[in-house]
Amino acid sequence: MAERLADTPSVRDAVLGAARAAREARRDAASGEAVAGDAGGGVGGVVGDAGEAPSSSAMTHSWVFTGAPGSGRSQAALAFAAALECTGEEPGCGRCRECRAVLEGAHTDVVRVVPQALSIGVDYVRETIIAGAHRLPTVSPWRVVIIEDADRLSASAADALLKTVEEPPSRTVIVFCAPSTDPQDFSTTLRSRCRHVYVPSPSVAEITRLLVEEEGATEHDARLAAQASMRHIGRARRLVTTPSMQQRRAAVLNLAELIRHGDQAFQAMYALVKAMEKEATEAFAEEDAAERERLERSLGAGGRGKGAQKAARGVAGMVKELEKAQRMRTTRRRRDLLDLALVDLAGLYRDALLLAVGATVEPVHPDFSGLAGELARGVGERGLVQCLDAIAVCRRHISENVQFSIATDGLVGRLRQAYGV
Numbered sequence: 001m002a003e004r005l006a007d008t009p010s011v012r013d014a015v016l017g018a019a020r021a022a023r024e025a026r027r028d029a030a031s032g033e034a035v036a037g038d039a040g041g042g043v044g045g046v047v048g049d050a051g052e053a054p055s056s057s058a059m060t061h062s063w064v065f066t067g068a069p070g071s072g073r074s075q076a077a078l079a080f081a082a083a084l085e086c087t088g089e090e091p092g093c094g095r096c097r098e099c100r101a102v103l104e105g106a107h108t109d110v111v112r113v114v115p116q117a118l119s120i121g122v123d124y125v126r127e128t129i130i131a132g133a134h135r136l137p138t139v140s141p142w143r144v145v146i147i148e149d150a151d152r153l154s155a156s157a158a159d160a161l162l163k164t165v166e167e168p169p170s171r172t173v174i175v176f177c178a179p180s181t182d183p184q185d186f187s188t189t190l191r192s193r194c195r196h197v198y199v200p201s202p203s204v205a206e207i208t209r210l211l212v213e214e215e216g217a218t219e220h221d222a223r224l225a226a227q228a229s230m231r232h233i234g235r236a237r238r239l240v241t242t243p244s245m246q247q248r249r250a251a252v253l254n255l256a257e258l259i260r261h262g263d264q265a266f267q268a269m270y271a272l273v274k275a276m277e278k279e280a281t282e283a284f285a286e287e288d289a290a291e292r293e294r295l296e297r298s299l300g301a302g303g304r305g306k307g308a309q310k311a312a313r314g315v316a317g318m319v320k321e322l323e324k325a326q327r328m329r330t331t332r333r334r335r336d337l338l339d340l341a342l343v344d345l346a347g348l349y350r351d352a353l354l355l356a357v358g359a360t361v362e363p364v365h366p367d368f369s370g371l372a373g374e375l376a377r378g379v380g381e382r383g384l385v386q387c388l389d390a391i392a393v394c395r396r397h398i399s400e401n402v403q404f405s406i407a408t409d410g411l412v413g414r415l416r417q418a419y420g421v
């Protein structure tokens with residue numbers, strides 16, 4: 001575990017330090033030493049943000065981990081959970097049964113909440129997060145609830161959580177994860193009641209090393225993936241392991257060339273959007289069906305005898321709810337895929353712009369530097385700035401639920417204007 005976090009000493013120290021303090025506090029409490037009340041389960045001794053002085057007696061049941069998408073934020077949260085549950089000599093040994101179970105996502109006392117909707121509402125918070133936080137741990141000292149994408153909490157959902165975060169059950173630790181470099185993105189009221197750990201993005205060299213070691217990628221491919229993904233570990237990993245991801249990226253970047261050719265650009269964009277929609281649907285097709293079957297079975301669908309009819313009505317309602325949740329998940333996935341493509345394209349225009357103004361900075365897409373050079377000469381500084389604006393507008397449209405085809409047609413039109421064709 002310490003190894004997993006070795007690249008980010010500040011995170012490692014915070015996480016392992018907290019787990020160590022938690023263990024000591026529990027040991028003190030068990031041996032009857034002067035640890036008052038709830039503080040017996042204190043998680044302390046942690047260096048958070050500047051200004052949050054470490055305090056060994058303060059209770060820290062509520063945490064927020066922030067970091068850019070792909071920085072390994074969720075892994076850090078999971079490592080923290082493992083360190084809390086660890087039964088090894090040093091917290092977070094990574095070898096004991098508890099550590100392994102947590103890291104494999106199979107520990108009964110560690111719950112990972114991964115919201116599928118674009119916005120986390122009050123009902124979801126009450127049913128999933130608050131209910132989960134108030135259950136006692138069964139086999140371990142701590143019940144750990146990790147909430148992914150906590151930046152999606154609606155204001156009212158954050159309010160509903162306030163009490164739980166302020167006075168958490170004495171054996172519960174809540175960890176919010178927000179994919180952001182700016183903690184401001186995460187509810188202010190909640191943030192002020194949590195300890196903050198910032199998880200920095202790993203460097204290109206670190207990601208390269210990881211992909212060579214763990215995925216058997218060549219040094220060249222690993223480095224390219226690290227750069228092209230803008231230091232997003234998960235994406236970089238998929239780029240070296242999934243050929244369809246590489247093809248998608250190439251198709252997206254080649255759009256910048258096609259923009260000159262009118263109809264071809266619109267058609268290529270249309271094909272890309274279609275492919276992403278198909279992928280988003282297929283990605284969950286199996287999972288959707290399995291979930292539905294599980295639900296129906298657990299509710300005893302198809303049963304006979306008294307009450308079966310009444311049960312059937314209840315089942316229909318719950319199936320409907322499930323289908324709604326599944327549709328939201330597909331929508332989110334579709335949107336994420338398109339957004340990722342737009343970020344790729346923006347990276348190429350940025351490379352071109354930097355060439356146009358003569359700046360020497362590492363390119364995002366070194367394998368497309370030829371095309372970036374052509375764009376720098378052909379579209380020019382002003383045009384390239386307009387291209388980046390056009391992408392920003394399209395991303396905003398997508399986030400505002402504008403129909404994909406309309407948003408992307410608009411993008412192609414604006415890019416053509418910027419090219420002066």
Ligand SMILES: [Zn+2]
Nearest residue numbers: 086093096099
């Ligand atoms: Zn362990």
